[in-house]
Amino acid sequence: MTLIDLMTSKGPDLGLRLKALKKAGEHKPYDCYQCARCSSGCPSMKLLELKPHEVVGLVRMGFVEEVIESGMAWACASCLKCKERCPQDVAPADLMLALRNLAFEMGKEVPEAYTRILSEVMEFGFVQRPQEVLTKRLVRVNRERLGLPKMPEPSERFKSTFLRALEEL
Ligand code: SF4
Ligand code: SF4
The missing domain is CATH 1.10.1060.10 (Alpha-helical ferredoxin)
Known part of the structure; x- marks a missing residue:
């Protein structure tokens, strides 16, 4: 700044x-x-x-x-x-x-973090991918170890709607 x-x-x-x-x-x-x-x-x-x-x-x-x-x-x-x-x-x-x-x-530079968030939403459907975390008992867990299903991929319909929304901003 x-x-x-x-x-x-x-x-x-x-x-x-x-x-x-x-x-x-x-x-x-x-x-x-x-x-x-x-x-x-x-x-x-x-x-x-x-x-x-x-x-x-x-x-x-x-x-x-x-x-x-x-x-x-x-x-x-x-x-x-x-x-x-x-x-x-x-x-x-x-x-x-x-x-x-x-x-x-005005063509000012957009911080890289923002463009990264947009590409994550486009590719993955969320601003951040699920991550491995350390519990209070110092056990590493992730979705797979917790028995949770794989996150669904964003559909082509979602991607085209998202792109259209970005163009309209
Ligand atoms: S924007 Fe609202 S809260 Fe902030 S200084 Fe002005 S009147 Fe106060
Ligand atoms: S939206 Fe939250 S972070 Fe942004 S200026 Fe207002 S209080 Fe601060």
């Missing part, structure tokens, strides 16, 4: 601000009064250069590109806690999603 330096930034971009707000849907940042309740419950906060309430404030002012460049939107875990905690129904989580979509449209 880069450090945001508003002193050397290009300044607010109202066109980009409008695009981000349109994508954010009905939970607009206008009503945010910077109480920071969203940030106080955010599990990703330690990873973030900008806290959720700061993202809302910066987007509201039009510093959308700066927020996108910070990579902040990709670090959000989409847990929706900020949405639940916001007394003003602003939903920073929806704004993070909007910023990711906007970053993609």
Whole structure:
């Protein structure tokens, strides 16, 4: 992530601000009064250069590109806690999603972890394959040893629907 330096930034971009707000849907940042309740419950906060309430404030002012460049939107875990905690129904989580979509449209680099997740879903049908785990009694178990059936492969219908959904994003 880069450090945001508003002193050397290009300044607010109202066109980009409008695009981000349109994508954010009905939970607009206008009503945010910077109480920071969203940030106080955010599990990703330690990873973030900008806290959720700061993202809302910066987007509201039009510093959308700066927020996108910070990579902040990709670090959000989409847990929706900020949405639940916001007394003003602003939903920073929806704004993070909007910023990711906007970053993609602007040709910004998508973190490798995201593309890896998509190919796992495409090939396997889940974001993560079942793994061997160590129990409290230090016994290694996996699906086979537990007598569980093999995971089914995703069907061709699933794959084509998934691809179509990605194209429509
Ligand atoms: S909780 Fe809501 S009103 Fe408070 S700072 Fe966060 S987005 Fe703004
Ligand atoms: S949705 Fe994202 S920004 Fe909101 S609390 Fe969860 S991790 Fe933090």
